[in-house]
Amino acid sequence: MAETLKTRNEEEKVELKPGMHPSYLNILIQKREIKEKTVGIKHRIGVYSAKGGVGKTTVAVNLAYALKGMGLKVGLLDADIDCPNIPFFLGMNNVVPQDYPIIPVEKDGLKIVSTGMFLEDKEKPIIWRGPMKSKMLREFFENTSWGELDYIIIDLPPGTSDTPLSLMQLLSLDGIILVTTPQTIAAKNAIRSGMMAKRMNVSILGIVETMSGAGLKGAKDAAEKLNTAVLGSIRYSEKFDALSDSGKVPFIEDKEIRDAFTDIAKKIDSRLK
Numbered sequence: 001m002a003e004t005l006k007t008r009n010e011e012e013k014v015e016l017k018p019g020m021h022p023s024y025l026n027i028l029i030q031k032r033e034i035k036e037k038t039v040g041i042k043h044r045i046g047v048y049s050a051k052g053g054v055g056k057t058t059v060a061v062n063l064a065y066a067l068k069g070m071g072l073k074v075g076l077l078d079a080d081i082d083c084p085n086i087p088f089f090l091g092m093n094n095v096v097p098q099d100y101p102i103i104p105v106e107k108d109g110l111k112i113v114s115t116g117m118f119l120e121d122k123e124k125p126i127i128w129r130g131p132m133k134s135k136m137l138r139e140f141f142e143n144t145s146w147g148e149l150d151y152i153i154i155d156l157p158p159g160t161s162d163t164p165l166s167l168m169q170l171l172s173l174d175g176i177i178l179v180t181t182p183q184t185i186a187a188k189n190a191i192r193s194g195m196m197a198k199r200m201n202v203s204i205l206g207i208v209e210t211m212s213g214a215g216l217k218g219a220k221d222a223a224e225k226l227n228t229a230v231l232g233s234i235r236y237s238e239k240f241d242a243l244s245d246s247g248k249v250p251f252i253e254d255k256e257i258r259d260a261f262t263d264i265a266k267k268i269d270s271r272l273k
């Protein structure tokens with residue numbers, strides 16, 4: 001069944017595939033509208049795992065710096081709307097005035113947006129139900145002045161609902177990077193996350209293992225199960241905690257970490273060229 005529906009800027013054929021609920025048409029229209037509003041962004045990448053605390057934000061932040069270090073224009077979006085951590089990781093303690101459309105903050109040449117930027121008390125909880133979070137996510141794309149970017153790196157919250165679901169439905173992602181630690185439970189959740197992406201027709205660009213010991217473990221298992229590549233591993237180092245506690249970026253401070261993330265960034269960039 002194909003239906004012709006008007007999007008904001010043009011008449012567009014939106015096709016509902018067999019078996020899709022008619023209400024899905026609205027999502028397809030929203031997706032089209034977001035695409036129109038973000039034509040200046042070449043590549044969109046989500047950093048994801050359904051499991052909390054595995055290093056998603058760490059990978060998103062350091063990968064953004066690595067891509068920037070390759071001379072690319074990079075945006076970093078904290079899509080962890082109710083528990084934003086990017087301002088902590090980057091030592092962004094100031095309160096940013098809420099402009100509309102939203103204007104990303106520039107730091108070290110990156111364009112950054114996080115709900116945490118707008119909070120006076122950075123530890124204050126944001127207590128919103130799913131629909132509010134989905135609305136905020138749309139604002140981040142429809143009403144944010146990203147300008148021209150080669151990449152936007154999107155730091156996702158854990159879970160397989162609300163924000164990850166909206167993002168996979170609404171944004172034309174180039175793909176996601178899955179993050180796991182060596183532990184079996186983390187790998188199982190990376191597999192679960194990859195299966196969700198596959199179901200949502202989102203490509204898996206590969207898996208990064210964080211807090212690794214000698215050799216690969218969780219990422220290898222998950223990559224085999226999902227038939228994808230291991231992009232790299234970041235060794236366990238106490239430096240991460242010490243640096244993020246003081247708002248310093250490991251990529252800037254440590255050569256081994258910089259090399260590991262640059263290698264991952266190069267793999268991703270050459271794959272998307």
Ligand SMILES: Nc1ncnc2c1ncn2[C@@H]1O[C@H](COP(=O)(O)OP(=O)(O)OP(=O)(O)O)[C@@H](O)[C@H]1O
Nearest residue numbers: 052053054055056057058211235236237240241244
């Ligand atoms: N390679 C590493 N070695 C040691 N500590 C690390 C490493 N990578 C990340 N960490 C630390 O692990 C903790 C969790 O990382 P992070 O916040 O990036 O995880 P997350 O998956 O984004 O968590 P959440 O699900 O809460 O968003 C942080 O304190 C971070 O500094």
Ligand SMILES: [Mg+2]
Nearest residue numbers: 056057080085
């Ligand atoms: Mg996080």
